[in-house]
Amino acid sequence: MALSGCGQICKWIVILFNILFSLLGLGLLAGALYLRLSADIPGELQTNHFIFMLGLCIAIAVVILITAVVGDCGSWSENKSTLSVYCSLLFLLAAASAIGGGVAFVNNKEFSSHVAEFYATIYAQYLIKGDIIRAFLLKLFHNAFDCCGLGGTMQTIMGITNICPQQTSILGIPISTSSSCLSLITSGLQASSVLTFxxxxxxxxxxxxxxxGFICQQLSRPVPTSPPYIPLSTSTCSPSSFTICSTVPSFSPPSYTSVAE
Incomplete structure (x- = not known):
């Protein structure tokens, strides 16, 4: 059944969301696999905490991709069953996000320490690899917390001021003026901000x-059917006749019989 105007708007909202959702899932999956499988990383930097965080990212990315594919298939084909599965997956993701926010809010210090430890591992690996993916992740942290690694002139000594948000130049030498990230991440991740996110x-x-769900409701409406055509009377006119036909039966006068006296 064709969707109404509001149904079409909801359909394109779902399609656009799934496109962005699938791009997010692909980026998260590709980045996590790259960090997990990249070579030339010493074993001491492949910590259990780091591997667990990457495994969690991979699992979330797979769920995101499955949800996006199911949503695209259901919205394009306007299949009620597929959209019902999609609604269930989205509801579970929303519930998991709300529960995760509550847990992070209650255990904010532990959550902040996990994020800081993950950043420290990525930072230490970047000092060895110097690759684009780790530089991109570090810039996300640096711009979010306005910090850079160990902070101060230490970045100049290590020669990685190009990923620091705050820097100055003395005699043509770039010098980082950013603060250390570890302390800012630990203290900057407020419980309210984490819960809001x-x-x-x-x-x-x-x-x-x-x-x-609104699309499913639109697809569940009964399809209106036109009432069957019931002819009022039978017409004996031929299609090629130009005579106006009447559906009123012809009138025949009553017959009179004479009674013998």
Whole structure:
């Protein structure tokens, strides 16, 4: 059944969201696999904590990709069953995001220390590899917390001021003026900010779930059927006749019989 105007709007919202969702999943999966499988990294930098974080990212990326594929298939084909599965997956992701935000809010110090440890591992690996992927991840941290590695002139000695947000130049030599990231990450991740981040993600997922549910509701409406045509009378006119036909039966006068006296 064709969707109404609001149904079409919800359909394109779901399709656009799934495109962005799939790109996010692909980027997360590719980055996590690269960090996990990249060579020339000493064993002491492949910590259990680092491997666990990458495994978690890979699992989340796979779930995101599966959800996006199911949503695209259901919205394009307007299949009610597929959209129902998609709504269930989105609801589970939204619930997981809200629960994760609550857990991070309650254990904010432990959550901050995990993020700081993950950053320290990436930073130490970048000092060895100097690759683009790790530089990109470090820039995300640096721009978010306005920091850089160990901070101060240590970045100049290590020669990695190109990824620091704050730097100056003395005699043509770039010198980092950013603060250390480890302390800022530990103290800068406020519990309220972490909870807000997870709740915003859950809210976006709920909005898309509502749109997909509205499409399902539109597809569940009964298809209107036209009433069957019932002829009022039988016409004996031929199609080629130009005579106006009447559906009223012809009138015949009553017959009179004479009674013998």
């Amino acid at each position: 997870f709740l915003v993600i859950a809210g976006i997922l709920i909005v898309v779930t509502v749109c997909a």
